[in-house]
Amino acid sequence: MTIRHDGLTAEWLGYAGLRLESPDGTVVYVDPGRYGTLTGEWRPDSPGVGHPEARDYRPEDGDLVLVTHDHHYDSDAIRRVAAEDATLVVYNAVYPPKIDRDVEALGDLPYEVIKVDETDDLLLGNVIVRSVAGYNEPDGPHTDANGDPFHPEGFGVGYHLTLPGRNAEDVTVFWPGDSDALPGHTELDVSLFCPPIGGSFTMNREEAAELAEAMDPDLVLPIHYNTFEALETDSGAFAADVAKRGVPVVLDE
Template sequence: MLLKVTWYGHACFMLEGSKKVLIDPFLTGNPLAPVKPNEVTADVILVTHGHGDHLGDAVEIARNNDCPVVGIHELSRILSAKGVEAVGMNIGGTAKLSGIAATMVKAFHSADVEEDGELIPAGDPAGFVVEMDGQKVYHCGDTDVFMDMQLIGELYEPEVMLVPIGGWYTMGIREAVKAVELVRPRYAIPMHYNTFPVIETNPEEFKKAVEGRVEGVSVVVLKPGESFEF
């Protein structure tokens, strides 16, 4: 079965196979988002960390679809208090639900939740390796490159890597190319760029650098709303 990967801008993706998995649903306030929260259906929502540009519309979409939100334990406690079905887990664990397996892996970033102008601790940032229909996608979350990405590649062998390239808040192109080299997926899709002026960059530079340096990896540059199937 083909797995369909659709980019909704920033770090938000929909994975569609036998189930629909929505990751980091930042739609409201996302100038690149081609859809609104009430236009999205999902079986599972994954949230890499609690920043507003990743947690986004998770609560509203979860309520609309009566579906669980998966995140790190501390963030799940915050979401449970909002009346959604929140599934808490931690780094290295695998949550199996609704026909998919989501393994939480490391990311290097910060991860507070802002409520009423105050920052609330919400656990650590993370990435996810999602397995559905025998295929695997690695969403890096917000992170810099780190050597354990090589272990993630060796252990989980993701076919697709969703990798931030915008710099400033995450790794930029130079670091992202190294991250792809460590993981060695079949396909790399850039994310977390051009949403705001401070993270403007050229994904074609990333594509050229990866395909010139990392043998066997193809870079797929999507526009918001576009999909890739593999």
């Protein structure tokens, strides 16, 4: 299913993958791939969970492809979605040689690669790309058995995007990455908010609903849930919670 919002189309591709297309034809992908979501191999750990079906997906139409951190770096998926002249935006801590999966080095990919930190603000074509710190709080609930954050500060980012919308009006989209709900998030001007709601390694559905209320976007489209057992959550309960807070919400499962 494709979600339409202020002239923009948005599609959850499974796991953390998100496809955005503006009315002028600009296509942006955020964190595409992994777990067979774009190769047709993904299967849910539990039957009946809400999640996009796996498919052999290779449009090669992306003008921009954005990667938040090592866990979402999938070089095969990037090749599947990126156009020949695509620009790849990658957080500067992404380091393929230390990723324990079969991935290509960034230099082996045939695209322009731009590395960003937590505070970059770039104009790439018709899209403004802002990187935003994304991490788990060291004293928060999303830590491993040793008490260490799954995503410590400096491991990844989120992206705040400004794209052309209907009637030349801008549309802002925010994907926090694998992050807790952080105080700075509420200061962002966001039209389409795409939070992770699976919990375990990121904000859970209750925390994401609270953040949505504080942020007050025009629409909420959750992603990054139900891909495997640790991310399973009640998306219907999330949607009801957000709607009760007076914020429009939609599911793309």
